[in-house]
Amino acid sequence: xxxxxxxxxxxxxxxxxxxxxxxxxxxxxxxxxxxxxxxxxxxxxxxxxxxxxxxxxxxxxxxxxxxxxxxxxxxxxxxxxxxxxxxxxxxxx
Amino acid sequence: xxxxxxxxxxxxxxxxxxxxxxxxxxxxxxxxxxxxxxxxxxxxxxxxxxxxxxxxxxxxxxxxxxxxxxxxxxxxxxxxxxxxxxxxxxxxxxxxxxxxxxxxxxxxxxxxxxxxxxxxxxxxxxxxxxxxxxxxxxxxxxxxxxx
Numbered sequence: 001x002x003x004x005x006x007x008x009x010x011x012x013x014x015x016x017x018x019x020x021x022x023x024x025x026x027x028x029x030x031x032x033x034x035x036x037x038x039x040x041x042x043x044x045x046x047x048x049x050x051x052x053x054x055x056x057x058x059x060x061x062x063x064x065x066x067x068x069x070x071x072x073x074x075x076x077x078x079x080x081x082x083x084x085x086x087x088x089x090x091x092x093x
Numbered sequence: 094x095x096x097x098x099x100x101x102x103x104x105x106x107x108x109x110x111x112x113x114x115x116x117x118x119x120x121x122x123x124x125x126x127x128x129x130x131x132x133x134x135x136x137x138x139x140x141x142x143x144x145x146x147x148x149x150x151x152x153x154x155x156x157x158x159x160x161x162x163x164x165x166x167x168x169x170x171x172x173x174x175x176x177x178x179x180x181x182x183x184x185x186x187x188x189x190x191x192x193x194x195x196x197x198x199x200x201x202x203x204x205x206x207x208x209x210x211x212x213x214x215x216x217x218x219x220x221x222x223x224x225x226x227x228x229x230x231x232x233x234x235x236x237x238x239x240x
Contacts, residue, residue, distance in 0.1 A: 007161075007195070008171050008195060009196040012197075043222065044222065055192075084158060086151075086194060087118070087120075087194075088150060088192040089186070089189035089193065089200075090142070090145075090149035090150050090189065090192075091116070092148060092189075
């Protein structure tokens with residue numbers, strides 16, 4: 001089973017769990033398994049047309065999956081996935 | 094409400110003074126307790142917005158993954174973030190709100206005037222999704238470090 005770490009702001013939609021375990025062979029399958037178990041997470045992770053929101057970073061162990069094979073990245077049971085919303089801002093002008 | 098020990102409160106303010114005239118940034122770790130957050134440690138981060146550090150900040154998610162993992166080992170959660178506004182009020186900007194996604198967490202902002210930390214304010218990211226999110230003023234309770 002692959003462990004998915006749920007960030008603080010999304011735990012309320014994942015049964016208040018810090019981690020969720022799923023059986024999956026790829027990142028896409030893992031995330032699909034996650035939202036199947038916890039449907040309320042879907043709108044926070046995905047846009048209406050089914051794409052991962054731009055501010056949602058998905059890490060496989062210590063690697064951003066964007067720099068691997070994205071959601072097609074293969075995973076092993078010993079791998080962990082971290083969902084990390086972006087942190088940014090600033091005074092602006 | 095955000096509860097934070099004086100040593101951590103002063104440390105995040107000092108960080109802004111050190112990086113002036115650039116924005117500093119970092120993570121607040123601790124525990125969530127209903128509508129309150131208690132900070133038990135802070136972690137400085139690098140501002141990856143080297144293209145515009147005087148008015149923008151961004152934390153590398155890879156750094157966040159590491160901080161989160163180390164916090165987990167100590168039994169700490171991410172409860173918020175801090176950054177500074179060089180020569181600008183300690184109020185959230187449109188950019189701050191647009192880029193805020195950690196609902197239920199605290200966003201602490203320190204105004205740094207001519208290299209010295211001035212005012213520090215904290216805001217809770219409230220709302221249910223990107224469509225109705227808002228940053229609400231919250232009280233900062235600075236506590237003395239227990240010995």
